[in-house]
Amino acid sequence: MKTFNTLFFVVAMFLSTSVALAQGTITGTVVDAESGPLPGASVVVKGTQNGTSTNFDGKFSLDVKSASGSIQVSFIGYDTKTVSFKVDGGTVNLGTITLVSNNSLDEVVIVGSGIIDLAEDRKTPVAVSTIKKREIQERAVGNVELPEIIKYTPSVFISRQTGFGDGRLLVRGFDDTNTAVLLNGQPINAQEDGRVFWSNWAGMADIANAVQVQRGLGASKLAISSVGGTVNIVMKAAEKKQGGSVRFLTGNDSYFKGTAEYNTGVNEKGWAFSVLLDHWQAHRRWGDGTFGQGQNYFFSVGYTPNERHAFNFLITGAPQFHGQKWSQSDNTTLNDPKFNQHWGYTSNLQGNNYTSEIDSERRNFYHKPVMNINWDWTISDKSELSTVLYASWGRGGGTGPRGDRTRDLNGQLDYFAIEQSNAAIGNGGFDNAESGYIRRASMNNHAWYGIVSNFNHDVNENFSFNVGTDLRYYVGDHFRQVANLYGLSSWQEDGVTYTEEYSPDPWAALFNFADEGDRLDYDYSETITYQGLFAQGEYATDRFSAFFQGAISNQSYQREGRFQGDLGKSDKLSKIGYNLKGGFAYEFAEDNQVYVNAGFYSRQPFLDNVFTNIRRSNALVEPEVDNEEITGIEAGYKFEIDGVFRAVFNFYHTDWDNRVLLSGGTLVNTDGSETNINVFERGVRQVHRGVELELDSRPTDWLELRGFVSAGSWQFKGSSNVQVFNDDTNTLISSQTGINRDGVKITTAPQFTAGLTARANVMEGLSVDVNAKHFGNHYRNDRDFDGTPQTRNFPKIDSFELVDFGLTYNFTIAGQRLTFRGNIFNLFDKRGIQDTDQFGSFPITGRTFNTSLRYNF
Incomplete structure (x- = not known):
């Protein structure tokens, strides 16, 4: 008891x-x-x-x-x-x-972590801004292309030209030819000229987990063209989590997009599968004649056999076509900013009662499947190897006029009249007195293969190093073919009769394009090979870090001409390039850090700068084009109160010497005739310096504030030499030396910008965001048509402000999760000129909008 x-x-x-x-x-x-x-x-x-x-x-x-x-x-x-x-x-x-997600990217990099050069992977900081998946899926949807999500970052300018995917990206005044863009560590800048055609990557907004902009020297270890900075697009792999979503989106001018995705999640054997499909279309983006249509597909397979190995295979592509709109005179831009002279209706039934489809003589169409295989190998607790093997096959191009076009009273193409006139002619062409009119397509087909591999080893808790290789092989084919005869039975040019038409459609262009005997105007190929080695070492303690980085590469160029005399293959030219970067950072007090980075690039010229006329001649430029030389110095200070406030100040100075500038135009001769010209400017030096201030604050749980100011002084230094060539005969028209351009302002982008972003959680599931940006000190581009470089400052473009508004609402119905999103871009419908080129000006895109509903399961 x-x-x-x-x-x-x-x-x-x-x-x-x-x-x-x-x-x-x-x-x-x-x-x-x-x-x-x-x-x-x-x-x-x-x-x-x-x-x-x-x-x-x-x-x-x-x-x-x-x-x-x-x-x-x-x-x-x-x-x-x-x-x-x-x-x-x-x-x-x-x-x-x-x-609320923060700016860390650790959780989005499923594979390829050793290849993707993110700022988080290095303790010595760089000037960086990161946009996560939430913001991408909110703002870069539908009729807004991927680069626009980074426009609210310091020293970034997006020239939103009116065609789908035709916008330009500039960082610290450097365009995309001098800003490296990487997709999961894979370089995607065009091998010939460094350009990025965003229409080819229209599907990235649907499959990107994050976009990180590293301004200036950046964290990339590759010997790439990152003069202005590096844009890292982190693409999703096979998802670990099971589920999917369906989204429907509508926007201005009959825009529609439907997207569906599904992820199996990782099964017990380590396999995971993900698939995404979508379709979009619109009768215009904003300007007249800027219709578009496209798809996006994504398929990924992941396999993790054990803790040491992870594999991922993916293939993606975004076939699309869209009507384009070029720059206009200032009067046209200001009085009728939507005007576009390149489009019309395909037939005229009764007077002005048009009932047929819109078409354009300026249509871009492209299909670029991309495939890669990632392998991450954890060799030990201290060593790992990451490798990506990739390939892409591009097919497509852009259309344009050939012959004499007919316009209606509104200045648009009159396709009905063109077809009637062509039917009366029968056989048209440049060789006939009555030429008629056709639409030709300038094709840009390519095959690109490469491998990037990086070995990383932690020697101890303070020191780590990595070494790697970057190998590329590229073949591009460039030619013109007949896209539409518009009622002609044939077209004659240079003694050749053409009767075949090749549809300017991205799916058809993948396999159906002109054979060598059916190509007109020009036909050539180039082969570019690239071999690069890179290495980096970093030492870090709790308060101090320092790194040194180096890369060396060999790039070779060879051209083969198959038109106008069958030029055969050119001599192969090889150029050695390298870069060296180093820097340190010191945390002198808690949450107070300073850093200094410096670097030097000896960068090989683009292929387009090596030959006197890339379309028509195997002749190398004489004397041989030297490497461009870029010296960069940057410093910064960062202060942070975890989760409450962050301030970052950056200073940069970039000296870019021995640059080559290419341009073209039309020279009016003394007898009134016109000559198409190529302008080749050498020895150009420009200096970009500036400051950037970023402020992030979260004063309460329901409010986020971000602001920035960036001010630059970008101008030419010294003098340069200019050669002007006849584009058709490749003969030298004129040559000028010692043209003084010292102090002339760079005209590529606004040199002063300021922005403010506010996001408020109004109630559970409902949030609104407002983004405002000011653009100033943007100088006009008014290069003369005779090829003379700009030797004085032209007036500035009027400063302007743009405001975007967004609303997100997450809710459930019968236990099912849904998300509504609405965007209004250019909320106050600001009008004016946003950008210029040597031919005219581009309007500010007026008010546009979209709304979407997503069902997550």
Whole structure:
């Protein structure tokens, strides 16, 4: 009996103590605003070790020992959130707890972490801005192309030209030919001239996990053309989590887009599959004749056989076509900014009662499947090897006029009249007195293969190094073919009769294009090979870090002409290039850090700069074009209060010497005739210097504020030499030396910008955001048509401001998760000139909008 009483007393004491310790239970669901539940999120009572993790559905249940207090909810890649609670012996549901993603990219890099040169991978900082998946899927959707999501970052200018995918990206005044763009570590700048055609990558907004802009020297180890900076697009791999989504989007001018994706998640054998498909179309983007249509496909397979190896295969492509609009005179741009002289209706039934489809003589069409295989090998706790093998095959081009066109009273193409006139002619061409009119297509087909591999080793807790290789092989074919005869039975040119038509459609162009005997005007190929080696070492302690980086590369060029005399293959030219970068950072007080970086590039010229006339001649430029030389110095200061406030100040100075500039135009001769010309300017030097200030603040749980100011002074230095060639005969027309351009302002982008972004969580599931940006000190580009370089400053473009507005609402219906998003771009419908080139000006795109509804499952 005594033993029983003792046991009863102990049990009673245990139960009473447990009741005293466990005052109640709190439950809830942890979610991401865009992707839904967050399984594995940590939930801990503040100031204790009492905690738990969320289940697959993001739900948690936690016994608490006090009647009131607060919990801290955290998940990698998200800011920690503190939530208060009160209980009284029962169960209290805290509802849905939404976490906000921060700027870390650790959680989005599934494979290829050793290849993708993100700023997070190096402790010595660079000037960087990161846009996460949530913002990409909110703002870069539908009728807004991918580069526009980074326009609210310092020293970045997006010239939003009116065609789908025709915009230009500039960083610190350097265009995309001098800003490296990497897709999962794979370079995508065109091998011939460094350009990035964003229409070829229209699907990236749907499959990008993040976009990181590294301004200036950046963190990339490759010997790439990152004069202005580096843009890293982190593309999704096969997802670890099962689920999918369906989204429907509409916008101005009958824009429509439908997207569906599904992820199997990782099964018990380590396999995962992801697929995405979408279709979009619109009768215009904003300007007249800027119709478009396209698709996007993505398929990825991931395999993780064990903890040391991870593989991922993917293939993606975004076939599309769209009507284009070039620059106009200032009067046209200001009075009728939507005007476009390149389009018309395909037939005229009764007077002006048009009922047929819109078409354009300036149509861009392209299909560029991209495939890559990633392999990540964790060799040991200190060593890892990452490799990506990639390939892309581009097919397509752009159309243009050949012959004499007919226009209606509104200045648009009159296709009905053109077909009537062609039918009367029968056989047209440049060789006939009555030429007629056709649409030709300038084709740019290519095959590109490459491999990037990087070995990383942590020598000890303070020092690490990596070495790697970058190999590329590229063959491009360039020629013209007949796209549409418009009623002619044939077209004659240079003694050849053409009767075949090749549809300017991205799917058809993948396999159906003209054979060599059916090509007109020009036909040539180039082969570019590239071999690069790179290495980096970094030493870091709690307060100090320093790095040194170097790369060397060999690039060879060879051209083969197959037209106008069958030129055969040119001599092969090889050029050695290299770069050296180094820097250090020091945290002199808690959350106060300074850094200094410096670098030098000896960069090989683009292929287009090596030959006197890339389309028509195998002749190399004499004397031989030397490497461009770029010297960069940058410094910065960063102050941060975790989760509350961040301020970053950057200074940069970039000296770019021995640059080659190519341009073209039309020379009016003394007899009134016109000659098409190529202008070749050598020895150009320009200096870009400036300052940038970024401010981020989260004064409350429901409000985010971001602001920036960037001010630059970009101008030419010294003098340059100019040669002007006849484009048709490749003969030298004129040559000028010692043209003084010292102090002339660079005209590529606004040299002063300032922006403010505000995001407010109005209520559970509902948030609004406003983005405003000011553009100033943008100088006009008024190069003369005779090829004379700009030797004086022309007037500035009037400064202007643009404001965008967005709204997101996450809600459930019958337990199903849905997301509504609405965007208004250029909210106040600002009008004017935003940019210029040597032929005219581009209008500010007026007010546009889109709305979407996404169902997540």
